[in-house]
Amino acid sequence: MTTQSNTPSGWYPDPHGAAGTLRYWDGAQWTEHTHADQQTAPPDPRVLRQVRQQAGVAPSGAGGGTLFSEPVLVVNQKAKLIELTNEYSVYDQNGNQLGSVTEVGQSALKKVLRFVSSLDQFMTHKLEIRDAHGRPQLVLVRPAKIFKSRVVIERPDGQRVGEIVQQNMFGKINFAMNADGRQVGAIKAENWRAWNFSIVDHAGNEVARITKTWEGLAKTMFTTADNYVLQIHYQLPEPLLSLVVATALTVDTALKQDARGWG
Numbered sequence: 001m002t003t004q005s006n007t008p009s010g011w012y013p014d015p016h017g018a019a020g021t022l023r024y025w026d027g028a029q030w031t032e033h034t035h036a037d038q039q040t041a042p043p044d045p046r047v048l049r050q051v052r053q054q055a056g057v058a059p060s061g062a063g064g065g066t067l068f069s070e071p072v073l074v075v076n077q078k079a080k081l082i083e084l085t086n087e088y089s090v091y092d093q094n095g096n097q098l099g100s101v102t103e104v105g106q107s108a109l110k111k112v113l114r115f116v117s118s119l120d121q122f123m124t125h126k127l128e129i130r131d132a133h134g135r136p137q138l139v140l141v142r143p144a145k146i147f148k149s150r151v152v153i154e155r156p157d158g159q160r161v162g163e164i165v166q167q168n169m170f171g172k173i174n175f176a177m178n179a180d181g182r183q184v185g186a187i188k189a190e191n192w193r194a195w196n197f198s199i200v201d202h203a204g205n206e207v208a209r210i211t212k213t214w215e216g217l218a219k220t221m222f223t224t225a226d227n228y229v230l231q232i233h234y235q236l237p238e239p240l241l242s243l244v245v246a247t248a249l250t251v252d253t254a255l256k257q258d259a260r261g262w263g
Contacts, residue, residue, distance in 0.1 A: 011042065044095020047074050051093050054213040055229035063092065067099045067129065067137060067245055073230040075101070075249055090129075090249060099131045101249050127250050138246050149175075153246045161242050177247070179239040187247055197251065199244055208232045208244050210251060228252070 007025060014023035014034060024033040024045060033045045051057045051074060063070035072093035088101040105126045129138040136156040143150060148166040155161060162179030164187070177185040183202060187210075190196045199208040213227045230248035235241075 009044075009046070044091070047091050047093070047095035050074060050076075050213045050227065051229055055211040055231070057093070057211075057229055057231050059093065065092070065096075065098070067131060067249075068241060070098065071232050073098070073232075073245070073248060075228045075230065075251075077227065077252065088249065097132055099129060099137070100134075101127055101129050103127050129246065129249050138242060140246055140250055151246075151250070153243060161239050161246070164243065164247060175247075177240070177243045179243065184240050185243065187251075199247065201240060206233065207236055207240070208248070210248050 007027070009025055009027040011022040012025050014021040016030070017023060017034060021034055022042070024031045026046065031045065051072060052059065057072055060071045063072075067073065067090060070092045074091040074093065074095075075088050076091070077088050087103070089097060090099045090101065091097050103125060124144045125142045127140045127142075128136045129140070130136050138161070139154045139156060141152045141154070143152070148169060149164075150166065151164040153161040153163065162177060162184070165176045165178060167174040167176055167186075172191065173189045175187040176183050177187065185199060185201050185207070186204075188198045188200065190198060195212040197210040198206050199210065201207050209231050211229045211231070213229055228248065228251060230244075232244065236244060
């Protein structure tokens with residue numbers, strides 16, 4: 001098998017090994033990781049490194065295999081030199097893909113503005129969180145903003161789940177998670193650059209944590225890719241669970257739209 005540079009990363013028949021052996025292709029080259037060809041693919045070494053070494057998350061028990069039942073979600077943005085459409089893949093802690101996030105309903109004008117300026121941060125954005133089969137699970141709408149972000153979360157049938165509202169513009173950024181006319185939680189940036197977030201319930205107890213991870217200095221400097229690990233500490237009730245998942249899977253696009261600063 002000849003693997004080209006545009007082939008997605010993953011496990012493929014080992015061109016250098018015995019029959020029945022898989023070798024991991026990282027998207028640019030073959031790695032040293034090999035595994036016997038079985039029905040279930042072995043863990044993705046890049047995701048394992050991202051979760052355990054970069055985010056410092058210890059291995060935990062297996063979840064239910066969905067976006068709403070795994071204790072750890074890994075969110076990796078598709079790296080592009082020029083970001084015209086936001087696209088993210090979502091994995092469990094072993095690298096099995098659970099779903100995706102994509103921006104929908106973009107006009108040609110909005111794509112042009114994304115290319116030449118940051119004016120698109122003042123426009124309405126709509127994102128779909130989809131399961132592994134491409135079926136929408138949550139829909140997020142961030143109305144056009146002037147200063148503070150607000151994100152409305154709905155089910156695919158239009159049923160409202162709640163909203164995320166930016167509380168301040170300076171210092172460590174905080175967001176309130178509201179549902180049914182009351183605050184059910186909050187998202188608190190842990191430093192002014194807002195790379196990491198603590199997610200708390202209505203009583204201020206931390207229920208989840210978002211940690212930004214890095215793909216290397218060159219990739220960070222020259223592309224717009226952002227990668228995050230969400231760790232949920234215990235099973236959460238609704239609507240808090242959906243709000244936490246929605247927040248984590250769209251934190252960069254929905255909340256921190258302009259990479260040059262909050263607001």
